[in-house]
Amino acid sequence: GHSYFARLSIFRYILGIILPVIKIVMAASTVGSSVLRVKNVFSRKLCSVYTTPVRTSIYSKMYVDPIPDKTKLEELKASGEAEHLRFVPVKATPSDVTTSVFYDATLHKFINLLMRKGEKALARENIELALFNVKRIQLAKYNRATDEERSQIECNPLTILHKALENCRPVMELSPIKRGGITYQVPVPITQNRSRFLSMKWMIDAVNDKDQKVRFYDQLAKELLDAYKNQGRVVKKKHELHKQCEANKAYAHYRWS
Incomplete structure (x- = not known):
């Protein structure tokens, strides 16, 4: 009987030592996992704030773009800027230029x-068929017009294409920026290339959103003529984007904060 109670007391003594150690180990592992989670979240936040995707190039900043246009070359020679460019390294000309x-x-x-x-x-x-349709529509309008009205009718489809895309180019767009757990749509200015890309993309999206019975080039010709007159769905989309940027101008400071 005495040996049984002796063993029981020893077991209780050992258990009293082991249980606190187990609790300490479990608490340390919990704290360690929490610290690791906080570290991962902080790393993601830090990377999202301070890293910017960059398209690398094999050329340094001292290289300039080639100028295949002879008219621009003559203008540079006349202005005297060509003398400076004679000793500046030039990038290789793309194969499609x-x-x-x-x-x-x-x-x-x-x-x-x-x-x-x-x-x-x-x-x-x-695109060639769409420009052909634009030319045909404008010529028909030109032939029906009077002598006074003909001077206001543009028949060059390339000029209409350039003017239509120019009328569709936005100057700002909304960029999602997260502050305090809330994502704000912040108006930001855009580059010329981005503006040109959006105008072309919107034009293609508007043409694709057509009736199945209408051919692509017929709808493209219609959208180009509407945009040339500063009308149509693409121009409306640009104005709606500018209105949203105007409505969200209170968040503009989030670009720098």
């Missing part, structure tokens, strides 16, 4: 943006 009088950079960009799955010939054909 040409000095042909038929080359149009905006049209080429529009074709590339419209292309899907590498079918560039199909994209070029659709």
